[in-house]
Amino acid sequence: MKDYIIVGAGLSGTCLAYRLEKAGKSFVVFDDDSQEASKVAGGFMNPVILKRFTLAWKADEQLEKAYTFYKDMEAHLKKTFLGPLEVYRRFSSIEEQNNWFAAADKPKIAPFLDTKLVASVNKHIPGKFSFGKVLKTSRIDPRYLLESYSEHLQEKGWLVQETFDHDALQLTTSGVQYKNIGAKKVIFCEGFGIQKNSYFSYLPLRGNKGEYIIIKAPGLDLEVGVKSSIFIFPAGGDHYAVGATYSNTDKTPEPTQAAREELVEKLKDLIKTDFEVVDQVAGLRPSTIDRRPMVGQHPDHKNLYTCNGFGSRGILIAPSISEELIDFIEEGKELDPEIDISRFTRKWYKKA
Ligand SMILES: Cc1cc2nc3c(=O)[nH]c(=O)nc-3n(C[C@H](O)[C@H](O)[C@H](O)COP(=O)(O)OP(=O)(O)OC[C@H]3O[C@@H](n4cnc5c(N)ncnc54)[C@H](O)[C@@H]3O)c2cc1C
Secondary structure, three states: OEEEEEEOOOHHHHHHHHHHHHOOOOEEEEOOOOOOHHHHOOOEEOOEEOOOOEEOOOHHHHHHHHHHHHHHHHHHHOOOOEEEOOEEEEOOOHHHHHHHHHHHOOOOOHHHEOOOOEOOOOOOOOOOOOEEEEOOOEEEOHHHHHHHHHHHHHHHOOEEOOOOOHHHEEEOOOOEEEOOEEEEEEEEOOHHHHHHOOOOOOOOEOOEEEEEEEEEOOOOOOOOEEEOOOEEEEOOOOEEEEEOOOEOOOOOOOOOHHHHHHHHHHHHHHOOOOOEEEEEEEEEEOOEOOOOOEEEEOOOOOOEEEEEOOOOOHHHHHHHHHHHHHHHHHHOOOOOOOOEHHHHHHHHOOOO
16 A cells, blocks of 8 residues: 555656655656656746746745755755756847836845846847846756656656556545555646546646747857747757747647747847757646646545646746645645635536
8 A cells, every 4th residue: 555646757746756755655656758848848947937027926935945855856866957047038128128127126026136237148149238137047957857756766666657547546445546556645747638637627727838949059159048039048069949939729749830930030030140950849838727736635536636737837836836735635734725726616626
């Protein structure tokens, strides 16, 4: 009898599994590689919304927790996937500059916006209205983090690399039975894959497709991240990642020609040096109708939980939310009503 079954080893499932491991709980994790959102994510831990110069939801509280969490995970796994990355916002007008300074006057966001603007960050990136630096930014390599933890799970015998079949789950008086595995509880962390989960598919998770292109630009020599209408950041050697796109209508997993053309067009406006597109990746962000995570206990089945809805900034959010969910399950601490799925029960849940 395990304490937990976790379904999904994206950022959500991985953060939960690591917390449970540290707490000495027994578990197995199922993953079938059907969703890519965590693997293709840019990996930024950036507390500032760079379109509006506002602080992302609870980002000041989450940032420190996330940093400590990933550092601890690195030490545990003896791998390095977290590092500093300077991020600059290229301004497109005087008005944008003014908005930056106005935002920097607000106490909550002031610690994250440098008020000393810089005229240039790279000779191939013109910036008529200069650049503002976001402070306290860092980046994890999400793919490497997930692969490293999966390897660790595999070594321990805690990873099952197959599709979890919801129809084969039996609810028992003491917990659940899934094929030959008995467990007290199941936590579903399937990202956009929640649509195939008969227990939680009632939740209004919408999905938002995001794509990046990877370019080779030998002359660029850029060591920082730059955001204009798109983001560009170093991806090793003379490779750079450029993105991301947002689509609420296309729910297919594959990269598209339209996204590639959109990104190339915007990139030509940002960098003035030759480049070639060498790769393209896509993922479905598990975005929600109210832009908050969806976390908590099934309305009828008390041993079933979900930890989902990280439509954006999952890297920043997942370490805090996984802690909240475990405190809720193990210690009975109340969930923040903003994230608790019970906010959807009345309108969206219909008893089977
Ligand atoms: C292009 C792009 C760029 C992004 N950039 C950033 C960024 O810079 N910073 C940031 O914080 N966030 C970023 N995000 C958002 C981030 O990716 C998400 O917030 C987060 O990764 C979601 O993680 P998740 O674990 O909830 O879902 P997912 O990553 O989708 O993981 C779900 C997992 O469950 C598995 N699964 C599903 N169904 C089953 C089943 N039945 N059986 C077994 N396994 C199953 C899947 O294989 C998958 O591994 C980006 C997203 C995209 C698409």
